[in-house]
Amino acid sequence: MEVLRVRGLTASSDGRALLRGVDLDVLAAGSPGARTAVVGASGSGKSLTASAVLGRVPRGVRVRGSVRVCGQEVLAVPPQRRDGGSRPSSVGQDPSRALHPLVAVGAQVAAPLRALGRGRRAAHREALELLAAVGLPGARTAAARPAELSGGQRQRVCLAVALARPGPLLVADEPTTALDVVTQTGVVELLRERTGGPGQPALLFITHDLAVAAALCDRVVVLQDGRAAETTGAAQLLSGASSAAGRGLVAAARRAERALPPLALAGGSR
Numbered sequence: 001m002e003v004l005r006v007r008g009l010t011a012s013s014d015g016r017a018l019l020r021g022v023d024l025d026v027l028a029a030g031s032p033g034a035r036t037a038v039v040g041a042s043g044s045g046k047s048l049t050a051s052a053v054l055g056r057v058p059r060g061v062r063v064r065g066s067v068r069v070c071g072q073e074v075l076a077v078p079p080q081r082r083d084g085g086s087r088p089s090s091v092g093q094d095p096s097r098a099l100h101p102l103v104a105v106g107a108q109v110a111a112p113l114r115a116l117g118r119g120r121r122a123a124h125r126e127a128l129e130l131l132a133a134v135g136l137p138g139a140r141t142a143a144a145r146p147a148e149l150s151g152g153q154r155q156r157v158c159l160a161v162a163l164a165r166p167g168p169l170l171v172a173d174e175p176t177t178a179l180d181v182v183t184q185t186g187v188v189e190l191l192r193e194r195t196g197g198p199g200q201p202a203l204l205f206i207t208h209d210l211a212v213a214a215a216l217c218d219r220v221v222v223l224q225d226g227r228a229a230e231t232t233g234a235a236q237l238l239s240g241a242s243s244a245a246g247r248g249l250v251a252a253a254r255r256a257e258r259a260l261p262p263l264a265l266a267g268g269s270r
């Protein structure tokens with residue numbers, strides 16, 4: 001059963017077609033396809049697809065088609081009017097816009113837990129645990145305002161907030177782009193641990209990084225020019241993409257991989 005079912009999603013602005021009929025599914029947690037990546041070149045429509053799923057389409061962009069979350073049509077329903085069962089949580093590219101500037105980050109992680117009915121102490125304790133899980137341990141971090149943290153740390157706070165809100169689906173739009181490689185690996189591991197399993201949210205993961213997509217997700221949707229050019233298993237995409245866009249992404253990822261040996265040589269044998 002699908003947690004997310006997108007059919008014929010189109011978007012346009014000033015008569016220009018931006019999405020041309022995207023179809024994609026994210027399956028229920030516990031089944032293969034519960035962590036699905038959307039990959040594609042810059043401008044292929046990844047973020048617009050995510051924003052349509054979240055009900056946050058930019059002004060001036062018109063969307064049509066069908067977006068069903070847990071069976072409910074949500075395309076025309078703004079996030080605040082969706083019922084809890086069809087409201088995905090999200091973590092995006094820009095953590096500065098997602099957090100309240102004046103509220104301590106621990107309280108921001110605790111807020112969704114309080115909304116679920118946890119007592120103040122229990123919510124605070126769980127918030128500390130979640131912050132530790134995203135690599136931000138300690139009461140001092142929890143007491144900090146967002147401006148006192150780095151961009152990467154704020155990004156991880158956003159992830160903790162999203163994980164505190166147990167929805168059916170987590171939409172993560174390039175959540176690791178601003179992070180250093182070590183932190184990126186930690187966040188990917190955390191997403192693997194906390195999504196896609198029984199009782200956990202399914203994951204729609206937007207990325208331009210094929211390696212990260214393959215490390216985290218079992219299904220991959222390749223977008224090209226506002227259309228899904230290919231939907232396949234992550235391993236199949238790497239071993240033999242069927243679309244030109246898929247082959248192009250794999251070739252680019254392999255070129256990037258080959259660009260690394262000089263780094264290895266610099267620290268290696270001589």
Ligand SMILES: Nc1ncnc2c1ncn2[C@@H]1O[C@H](COP(=O)(O)OP(=O)(O)OP(=O)(O)O)[C@@H](O)[C@H]1O
Nearest residue numbers: 013018041042043044045046047048049058061208
């Ligand atoms: N608010 C907007 N108004 C008009 N056009 C837009 C708007 N947002 C995005 N677009 C256009 O829609 C197309 C898809 O954009 P989108 O941001 O979804 O691409 P993307 O695949 O996420 O790219 P990137 O990897 O660079 O973030 C692009 O041609 C972009 O210029």
